[in-house]
Amino acid sequence: MSSKDKGVICPLSVDVPIICKDHYLPNRFSIRADIRKSLNFSDQDKVLLYFGKITHFKRTLETAKAFAKVKPKGWKLLIMGHSDPKELDLLKDLEYLASNNHNLKLIPPIFENEKWKYILASDLFILFSRRENFGFTVAECSILGVPVYISKDVDIYTSFLSNNLPKMIFDITSTYDIENAISLLKDIKHEELTMMGQFCQEGIVRNFNFQNFRLRLCTALNHQ
Numbered sequence: 001m002s003s004k005d006k007g008v009i010c011p012l013s014v015d016v017p018i019i020c021k022d023h024y025l026p027n028r029f030s031i032r033a034d035i036r037k038s039l040n041f042s043d044q045d046k047v048l049l050y051f052g053k054i055t056h057f058k059r060t061l062e063t064a065k066a067f068a069k070v071k072p073k074g075w076k077l078l079i080m081g082h083s084d085p086k087e088l089d090l091l092k093d094l095e096y097l098a099s100n101n102h103n104l105k106l107i108p109p110i111f112e113n114e115k116w117k118y119i120l121a122s123d124l125f126i127l128f129s130r131r132e133n134f135g136f137t138v139a140e141c142s143i144l145g146v147p148v149y150i151s152k153d154v155d156i157y158t159s160f161l162s163n164n165l166p167k168m169i170f171d172i173t174s175t176y177d178i179e180n181a182i183s184l185l186k187d188i189k190h191e192e193l194t195m196m197g198q199f200c201q202e203g204i205v206r207n208f209n210f211q212n213f214r215l216r217l218c219t220a221l222n223h224q
Contacts, residue, residue: 045074046074048124048185049124052081056090062178066179077105078122079098080110080118127150134155135155139208145198147196147200159200167184
């Protein structure tokens with residue numbers, strides 16, 4: 001590697017977690033039912049999931065406010081995350097918003113196996129971040145077949161571009177853009193969500209499997 005080179009970026013690989021390997025997937029529907037029951041969500045509700053850090057640059061509060069304003073019919077918003085210690089005001093605002101909106105649920109962060117269960121219980125993942133160097137939460141949801149609703153500021157958004165499915169990638173520059181994107185949820189059918197999820201899963205498997213990661217890494221090392 002010459003002195004002019006800053007390095008080579010090798011995107012991470014993403015794999016289906018052990019808890020969700022083939023032998024575990026038959027339990028997907030019971031997992032979904034159990035989690036939804038614990039949240040007081042019905043089987044008919046469509047669940048929009050956000051999980052990750054609650055912070056300004058991920059537009060967590062703006063997303064929740066837009067959802068509360070638009071009120072997409074048939075949808076619930078589940079926010080699962082931890083707040084940045086420097087932005088505790090966001091958490092307080094979210095708690096207040098959730099306490100006054102039965103379609104919005106705020107819960108503490110969930111980790112390891114339990115996290116995958118909440119993903120499996122959801123219908124769509126949302127992340128309108130102002131910047132995201134990779135977007136690992138996006139990849140984690142996609143690998144389980146949960147479709148995504150993301151901004152173009154999420155680095156891996158190009159893996160989810162499609163002309164044949166409901167829109168999943170958005171230019172987000174204002175609160176209006178978030179409201180407009182969320183307003184489209186009411187028109188998405190269950191079968192479309194399934195197709196979107198399959199498309200997202202295929203994109204992650206194709207672009208971020210371990211073999212690709214190893215090839216990129218070997219290529220980068222050979223060019224040093």
